[in-house]
Amino acid sequence: MDTIYALSTAQGKAGVAVIRVSGTRAFTAVKALAGDVPQPRKASLRVLKDRDGVRLDEALVLTFAEDHSFTGEETVEFQVHGSTAVVAAVLEALSDIDGLRPADPGEFTRRAMENGRLDLAQVEGLADLIEAETEAQRRQALRVLSGDLGRRAEGWRKNLIRAAALLEATIDFADEDVPVDVSPEVTELVESVVASLRKEISGVSTAERIRSGFEVAIVGAPNVGKSTLLNALAGRDAAITSEYAGTTRDVIEVRMDLSGLPVTLLDTAGLRETEDAVESIGIDRARQRAQMADLRVFLVEGDTAPDLTPEADDIVLRAKADLLGESTGAISGKTGAGIAQLVDRLTDTLKSRASGVGIATRLRHKQAMERGLMSLEAALVLLPQGEDQADIAAEELRTAIRALDSLVGRIDIENVLDEIFASFCLGK
Template identity: 80%
Template sequence: MDTIYALSTAQGKAGVAIIRISGPHAFEAVQALAGDVPAPRKASLRVLTDAQGVRLDEALVLTFAKNHSFTGEPTAELQVHGSTAVIAAVMNCLAALGNLRLSEPGEFTRRALENGQLDLAQVEGLADLIDAETEAQRRQALRVLSGDLGRRAEGWRKNLIRAAALLEATIDFADEEVPVDVSPEVSDLVTAVISDLENEISGVSTAERVRSGFEVAIVGAPNVGKSTLLNALAGRDAAITSEFAGTTRDVIEVRMDLGGLPVTVLDTAGLRETQDAVETIGINRAKQRAKLADLRVFLVDQDQLPELSVETDDIILRAKADLLTDGTGAISGKTGAGVSDLINQITDVLVDRASNAGLATRARHRDAMDRGLSALNTVMVLLPEGEDQADIAAEEVRIAIRALDSLVGRIDIENVLDEIFASFCLGK
């Protein structure tokens, strides 16, 4: 196994930079630069020098013994001053040692997975935590990183292994009288897992939205004030506004943090009949994005009806409240009237939806649970057939176990590892 090293903190000037080393020669590298190897898990101040004894920097050195580090390997961290010159000098000295190499993206975390320090779901939770921009994303990522999904999957696995063992006993004693009918216990075990899986699957799409962001589309006719409202929500001139119809021809996006949730607000082209080919493309895109959005805010003039069908929780507001004598149910991006109420309304709807998010956060998780659920539903169909179908039912239980094992990386994970770890930085 190679010994790897990398800068674990962000590139650029900083007060402190952390260089991480992991592998069988990690402590030798510390010995070469610091003169000795500090006791594990005790921060020690050391002067780092190169091979000629020239002083590089004064650093805090931390070491972690095998099986007691993030990667599960002997690991060291050099906390040096965060100038580009110091970082480059220390990294060059590590490269010159000859028994180390620069890590690949995500290689530290990949070693943690391979050494049993993390399961695959925790690795994904760590990636999400690093990318988290909002409070809801942080909380969700921490739940996954803490191993909650892995523990849930382990519970399912335990129940299904018990169910498979009972069915196998029925097969083994096929020519003899089995003293106890195992079908009720198998049914109870499988039914419990099916119920859990259905609950988790129902929450995946919401969890994915918390991870990637909700979309809210502002929809309406031309010149109804959509772009002005977007600018008011963004607090800047994100969209061009004018009195001419058809100014907005493409979907304009603004990223926001509402109630701790990541939200992208979309300003869409005004919906109308037109002979302009370019504007027609924009209108078609507007309709498509609006239909796919999690929530739509319809701006309407006077007593007009929304241009698209209204879904549950969609918001309908009268446009240009500054020009109306009665501002009830109206909004104005120009004056700000009703903007705070709209933000609160959007936040309430999305926070309520986010409360239904499950532990599983990715399409990969949903696919694994769908495969497991399908197999278990087949088991429930076969159980009433008794001993004649026990061998097929047992195989379906094993199929479900393998599907759910892929959640945490026990099997069938090679095809997803490269994609997952490619999103990590070198030092993680």
């Protein structure tokens, strides 16, 4: 297998840049540039030179022996000064060494998985951690990266293998007297996995929202103050405001961090009947996005009812509190009245929803668990029917095991690997 190298820190000027080399010729590479191979896991100051002896930089060098590195291969990290010229010179020097080539996106992480350092779920957790923007996203990604999902899947697998083995014994000794009825233990093992799977499946949608962000739509009639409210919540002029109805014609999105939760605020077109073709398209989009949003904030004037029927947890507020001379149940993006109370309500509602999150975070996880659950539910129907259906029940258990194995990459993952690793940068 080739030895690969890449810049592992961000492109551009920085105080320090890290260049990583991994593979069987990594120690050859460090010896070529630094003159020797420093003691593993000990930072060593070295002068780096190219093959002509030209000084490139003075750097800290870290070496990691096979099975003691991120990739599981011999690995070297050069911590050089972070100028673009220094980085380019060191990468050029590495390219001159036989057997080395630039890494592909995510190739270091892919090698870590192939060498058993990470399972597939942990790889996904690492990708999420790199993309994390809020505290909730960071915590969720770290749970997956730490192997929580893999350990949970291993527990399910252990119970199902035990249950399958008991059933296989029943089949193998069908013509003999089996001293113990295994069906109660098998049923108990399968039911425990079923209950755990149902709980995890129910939390995936919330976990996906933490990854991608909750959507909160601001909905109301034209010129009711939606864009002004959006600007007040965002702390900047994200949307154009005017006294003319129909100013907003498309959905405007603003990303926010509410107490660690990622939230996308949606400023929608004012809901009304119109003959303007362009505005009509905007209104249709507004209705669709509002209906798909996780939460809606309705702004109404007077005793007017919202154009859409509010759902549980939706917030209905009287608009333009600055003109009403009251604050209870009213809000004003212009003066800020009621803004803090709205933020508190949004935060409390979304935190309550986020509390139901599990350790499975992706649609792929949900689909694998649902396939496993379907087979286990079929097995539970077959088990009470005795020895005649034992072989079919055992096959259902094996099918469930295979489905859950795909969670951590034991089987059936080639079709998702390229997509996952394409999201990584070159140095990861």
